[in-house]
Amino acid sequence: MIAKYRLLALDMDGTLLNDEQIITPETVKWIQKAVDAGVHVCLSTGRAFQSALPYAEQLGLQTPMVTVNGSEVWRAPHEVYRRSLMDPQLVSQMYSIAKKYDIWFWAYSLDQVHKQDNWDGDVSGREWLKFGYHTEDDELRHKLLLLLQDMGGLEITNSSPHNLEINPLGVNKATGVEQVCQLLGINMSEVVAVGDSLNDLAVIQAAGLGVAMGNAQKTVKQEADAVVASNNEDGIAEVIQKYVLSEVATSGGGRRGK
The missing domain is CATH 3.40.50.1000 (HAD superfamily/HAD-like)
Incomplete structure (x- = not known):
């Protein structure tokens, strides 16, 4: 062939x-x-x-x-x-949003995957690649999307209808x-x-x-x-x-x- x-x-x-x-x-x-x-x-x-x-x-x-x-x-x-690395300040802001709204999240650094049950939100000393949220609450997910869009500098997609995946803008x-x-x-x-x-x-x-x-x-x-x-x-x-x-x-x- x-x-x-x-x-x-x-x-x-x-x-x-x-x-x-x-x-x-x-x-x-x-x-x-x-x-x-x-x-x-x-x-x-x-x-x-x-x-x-x-x-x-x-x-x-x-x-x-x-x-x-x-x-x-x-x-x-x-x-x-x-x-392509993500601005640590943006990662810190996304972590704060997750804690404020009590949303399941994860973040990829070069050395590991951080989740809400194993990470204290300290972004220092690590190189960041991606952040993600998961919620089946459609209204809350839409609210998150608007907050993320207002932050700027982010590429926002999903890998399922119930999550948001965030990379550096243009990536x-x-x-x-x-x-x-x-x-x-x-x-x-x-x-x-x-x-x-x-x-x-x-x-x-x-x-x-x-x-x-x-x-x-x-x-x-x-x-x-x-x-x-x-x-x-x-x-x-x-x-x-x-x-x-x-x-x-x-x-x-x-x-x-x-």
Whole structure:
């Protein structure tokens, strides 16, 4: 088989992984077919590197990775290429908001994940990558969003309908995958990007072909070039079969003349 595209950028939770946090044998098989056809497969995730690495190792990937929603780009596993840090003062402000409204939160520094049950809010002496909130109270989450927007300097997305994920302004999976393209000497038009949440939206819009999973949030489906089966139905295998590999090479390209 011949590859239509040169890079497959895969979100992990809700996309590559099923709801049991497993990459199914069928998906593994088709990712291997893509790799064998010369396609670079890049994990593009909100997870920290150490959390994503076992899955890259399971797939045998030595290709670049995008972690923490684009705050880190890896030339190869264990070899960081670029890291975008968050202003500690903004982290401190977001911690104060979490405490004021008694909202579950987490924060990624280089050395660990901090949560409301293991962190006192001291931002000194650490390098910060991402902050997140989780609440099923829609009104409270909207209030948080407005407060964050007023702060400025933040890139605000989500990885589920019930959370908010915050990175430094201008840092997202699209900027991360663009850096990967530079490393590999390819163009964004040669990328297939797949995801399910708002933290995938920028890269789905920027890629040559943007694909939403069947379980994706409504906005993501609306902006994607194609929608495939859910993460529990081997949607990634469908992406590779339908859009990445072909018996005869054809010129790829998505909507809007990308």
